[in-house]
Amino acid sequence: MAGVLGTSIKRREDPALITGRGKYTDDLKVEGMAHAAIVRSPYAHARIRGIDASAAEALPGVLAVLTARDVAAAGIPGVVPVGWLLPDLKTPAHPMIAADTVRHVGDAVAVVVAEDRYIARDAADRVAVDYEPLDAVADVVAALEERAPAVHDEAPGNVAFDWEIGDREAVDAAFAQAASTVELDLRNNRLIPHAIEPRAVLASYDSSTGEMTIHMTSQNPHVHRLLMTLASLGMPEHKVRIVAPEVGGGVGSKIHHYADEAIVGLCSMKLDRPVKWTATRTETNLTDAHGRDHSTHCALALDADGRITGLKVETAAAMGAYLSTFAPAVPTYLYGTLMSGQYDIPAIHCHVIGVFTHTAPVDAYRGAGRPEATFVVERLMHLAGEATGLGPIEVRKRNFVPADAFPYQTQVALAYDSGNYGPAMDRALEMIGYDDVRGEQASRRSNGGRQIGIGFSSYIEACGLAPSAVVGSLGAQAGQWESADVRVHPTASVTVYTGSSSHGQGHETTFSQIVADRLGIAPEAVEVIHGDTDLVQFGMGTYGSRSAAVGGSAIARSVDKIIEKGKKIAAHLLEASAEDIEYEDGNFRVAGSPDRALGLGDVALQAYLAHNYPDDLEPGLSATSFYDPSNFTYPFGTHVCVVEVDTETGGIELLRYAAVDDVGNVINPMIVDGQLHGGLAQGIGQALWENAVYDDSGQLVTGSLMDYALPKIHNLIQFELDRTTTPCPHNPLGVKGVGEAGAIASPPAVVNAVVDALAPFGVTHIDMPLTPEKVWRAVNA
């Protein structure tokens, strides 16, 4: 149906979800279902001397208590693997259940299965674990100190990897010749993902068939099946079905393969019964892979004209106690490669040390490496604007990759396919009324009282990791394509089977728009199936803003194949040559003879009847595509934030937030805006409120929502959004992805605004989150 692409049709997912009819994993109930509770270490680092489960086992209703011994006795691999390898990466084993040593608060030491979850919880409290507490280190910098407690004997100095990209010598030369330099020491604060739905799993093993069905909170069921069968449970892949029912958000945390889901699978196998486990909020906070947690020194060299000549970055990135699924990729290939930002930088060097700490693992979380990189680049650009006297706008414009320079090869591997950075910034300035805001700032500065500041962030994102061969050469243990099987039914309605599994994005709506637009039918005639390894061929899942660009492109390709086949069928029926058949608005027409036409339904019916059919064609009207993009996509934009700072208390109030994003062609503007709103809330949350804090003994101090401050609606303001459109040149839809843009762009915009407001007080940097006390102390320093 023409015009369906690029329109804000309402999300078809919503009626079920907002009326409470959506079925999430914890809503599922099956006959004979038992419940698991996991016994977790209260220590960040301890030796397990012994476990006495007798009191738990004696509780009526308890079915089993399993420990590492049972994992060993089961003869299964029993580990949680890492899925991205770097050169010389230390990969100490991550056992499903800790055998002799626990390495973070929340590490699993035993599991109780009982008839109901209350009994399971009661029994878990009765499992007596004899711990010998050991010294722990939770801080990423402290973990690198000489006498820091070792997280793993296999990783001396707690170094998981030592990685670099770029040209150190060229950067040193640039700094030696620089007219001016700026530098910064910063911490990128550790975040807890907080998917609204906690992780959950219902594993149902049937010994009579040897098959197991696992319903779980997954962003990528096929990847979970692979890791679960290969590394954890040792089951044949074809005997395991993983289903992701409704999934209540993930923001990265449900990409990863965790011990808990494997433990519950083992429980089901041992008991030959379905077993369910749903994390409490406390458990998700202790065990979901966290995000960010960098300590960084960075510096920028500029020539006398304010052009950047060099950028150097030294980062220590926390990995936590174990290497989570994609953890090593996040502060390396998703971070160092983004250091050119929107700028033409002739020399870049980025050196990253991955550090084991006695904390929850750190892995991909909305943005994954790109927010950290953007924070480095955009904070430095703010300082460069001050140091050169050019100000935040001119220093950026002077260094933007020019619109005629694309494709642009950066010094850090990525080749930007397209871009046009100036117009996005100009539009943002226009929206914010830049001169007026500066005027207001000047009058506040002369009158005292609450100060206002303006902060910029001109960001680049790299979405849809690709192509597979390149990603594989960088260490990925998975491909980065996506699949789509599109089936046109005899009555011309369509079912799409996509490997891109939705967990709130609205795939069912947007993917139906893609099919409807290309096939010239109503979106209501398209059903989208995802999140089930038995139904869907194979898929890589939903993360890294890849679904539209990679998953959507696979669907477009399949539709194109169907149209090609349909033309052959139509040509046969219309007694014309296939080359002469045109497809438009759901009709196959003979070129030049508009009355010789057949509807999609006529062709589809004949494809299945095959009564009057070309000899050389197979019946049926469906097509499968495995789309492997030729490059990443590169969304970009400029965000401008205006804040008011109460200098008496350090309190910050958001006044304005304007975001101009270029995400390429837009499938559904409402959903794109929604993604931006969510991402902005998270990024502003990181800048102002969110912080996962461990104390020196490795206890998570911010273990509940009473202490960990998620942004709430009354903390935020109406975002002012607009777009420029530079279509992606290398995929069939011209789309680029939008899931992470808000979270990537906004932290430096907010921090730059606060620092700008406090410039008269000599404040040049405050580490996130900008809590009032920190701001107040900076003002009074």
Added chain:
Amino acid sequence: MYPAQFDYRRAGSVDEALGLLQEHEDAKLMAGGHSLIPMMKLRLAQPPVVIDIGRLDELKGISEAGGSVRVGSLTTHAEIAASDVLAAHCPVLAEAAGHIGDAQVRNRGTIGGNIAHADPGSDIPPVLVLLGASVHLQSPSGTRSGAAGDFFQDLLMTDVGEDEILTHVDAPALGAGTGAAYLKFEHPASGYAVVGAAASVTVHHGRCTAAGLVVGGVDATPTAVDVSSLIGTDLSDDAIAAAASGLSAEDPIGDIFASGDYRVHVGKVYGKRALAAARDRA
């Protein structure tokens, strides 16, 4: 979040609730449940019996008589925030109640449960102390009342005895020439007050005749500030700032979000602003 096993009893009257309290050792009364249930889910509280008093209509409602307002202990924060009676006679109490939690919390949480829990970051206690309210308790042996200033004894500790139920709060209505205000510096996670400043001033013929300032969140219990220096002044900004700077706490509360020193500082700033707001309303 799964609480330990407990028995649930629903009381049909205050007398029955008092009887159940006598009957069950270590039982906990539950009103709106917004403090008790989270603690039970985290197993920080494991009462063997929960006595639900949430449906006792006799403990609900707001009325005014003889220059005093009465608020039943089971009156919700939402009812207090929206009360016409309080808007007319004691708006600062409604103002504070409107700051509590979010709409869902205000619809369930009650004033009695709030002050009986006595969280130092609660919004209601400093206002009651400021107003010189009295807290009324009932036990099998009778009723008694005490001043709000004596009710809050320490962190999460109050004057309520094990066999008592908090029935209502009486507060004097604000008289002519009196303005009062509650200003809150909210914790971004919990929504509790990091600092909550309640202030009142009475002005006759341009001169201050009475003033009060009580700050919550700084110490375990609401901290009264001696602002008598304002009496006789015209409540200039300087006089107000000087008076509010008298806030002190020997061992102020501190946590990862706000240190003790910082809380005292913010208490002074918010105390100053609350006094100024009260002046502007007088």
